[in-house]
Amino acid sequence: MAEGVPQPVLIVGTGLLGTSLGLALRRHGVEVLLTDRDDEHLRTASSLGAGRPHAGEPPGLVVVAVPPDHVGPEVARALVETDAVVTDVGSVKTAPLRALEGVRGIERYVGSHPMAGSERSGPLAASPTLFDGRPWAVVPHETSDPAATEAVTALARLAGASIVRLSPEEHDLAVARTSHLPHLLAVLVAGRLADAPAEHLALSGQGVRDVTRVAGGDPGLWEQIVSGNAPAVAGLLTQVRDQMDVLIAAVTSGDRGPLGEILEQGVAGTLAIPGKHGGPSRPTASVFVSLPDHPGELARLFADAGASEVNI
């Protein structure tokens, strides 16, 4: 099962992603070494079964799973200090790559980015199934060694993910659109709630909860992510700002034409999002079931769905 993954795998950073990856790899018997600046995180990850603390063994593959600001330096260090294939799981790809120019062994580096996460962080939030069926971007740069790309692809596949191969530039444009822009707009909507009167907020329904959920994510982490992908994010924000000017003009003047066009384009966008497990959109059926808000109702429904071999 672990074919193609150079061992041992050294995971640098035992937060949510690093620990989850360790747990996923250990399921397949891969030898996993762990390191972290934070001893407590390291002990926790290790005691959860994500791997054993690194004691200097030379790794076959290094996975850098540290906050975005530290990805470049940690990848550089791994390239210089080992002869291993090196990857990272950071949310942006071009900025860290620029920081690696001229570093020895850069051909052994292939960036990657699993599209999995949580509003929580830290090793206690980890799960061996975090990557199951999720898209995982494998992002070789122009001078990446094809063997290194194959090793990182094998790693992502072993973790249970679906591979999407992209260049660093394409990757950063893609996540600006599918992750960073939605996050920032959710933040702006949520920001308008922060100082609203309580009796106004009493009218909050499911819609505003869904739209703003991601805005609860760690601001320190998102500051790094957005800053690391500044050009792509700024470009999209500017497009949305221009659309917003059209929208404000339409709403103010009562001109329903442009308002209707923008609303229609939104519907088209929701239909463009591919199926649950990434990759091409798969045929699904929507089944609407109304449930009374009583204990046990969801359990009954989902048990029946499971018995009928329906994937929810």
Added chain:
Amino acid sequence: MAEGVPQPVLIVGTGLLGTSLGLALRRHGVEVLLTDRDDEHLRTASSLGAGRPHAGEPPGLVVVAVPPDHVGPEVARALVETDAVVTDVGSVKTAPLRALEGVRGIERYVGSHPMAGSERSGPLAASPTLFDGRPWAVVPHETSDPAATEAVTALARLAGASIVRLSPEEHDLAVARTSHLPHLLAVLVAGRLADAPAEHLALSGQGVRDVTRVAGGDPGLWEQIVSGNAPAVAGLLTQVRDQMDVLIAAVTSGDRGPLGEILEQGVAGTLAIPGKHGGPSRPTASVFVSLPDHPGELARLFADAGASEVNI
């Protein structure tokens, strides 16, 4: 149980809300009469058990449940043609009220707005439990008869909802913030996906799905809702546009100070949203459970939660 609700109740419009209300009232034995311009909707609602077709009987309470553009004229007609208390379930309150100036019996009118709905519409989407535990705004105007306000309050309570009493102006500001702004920003995010390359969209995770879900709602209906609440919506959109300019400047210049402030304000906003059933925020606990993506897992979890008397 049906105390305080003047009978029979005539429901004008047998879409999602009208039919759901009929079903909810029939549970309590209330006499419900139905009418709709669309005979097929009327037959469907009636055959579902939401009430019987109106044959001219004088109603005690009229509920206007038609699309936003038609609320004003239909309320006026009900006031003039009957001596009943009249309410509506539309999403905006000040614009229809302006259309009623000088209409006979306006003191019998009290607006209302249940915070319940669906991406779907029509009587087949209806459910008697649609309003269970949901906020329901009861919105008397300056000359509303207190007895009429009591009748509409009794109706909303009988439907299972939690009452939030607001003036028409407060109501429209509240829904601009908690419903119309989130909807429009979700639409703008979704709009950026409509023409994106498929390999970019392959990186879509749960976040973008949540943020954009509401953008799939009926554009024709939302055009009417947004237009009906234009001043409040335009005001909030302008605030967000100004924040967006700050954001674009911060991202472009790499100035993390203002970026961090905006992100922190977003977190504060998510915390300001009250508990599931409206009203004041109630203490809840978040329990994180990781599930493999296999059939039956959610059912097992929810069955265990139900057995433990946990409200999900």
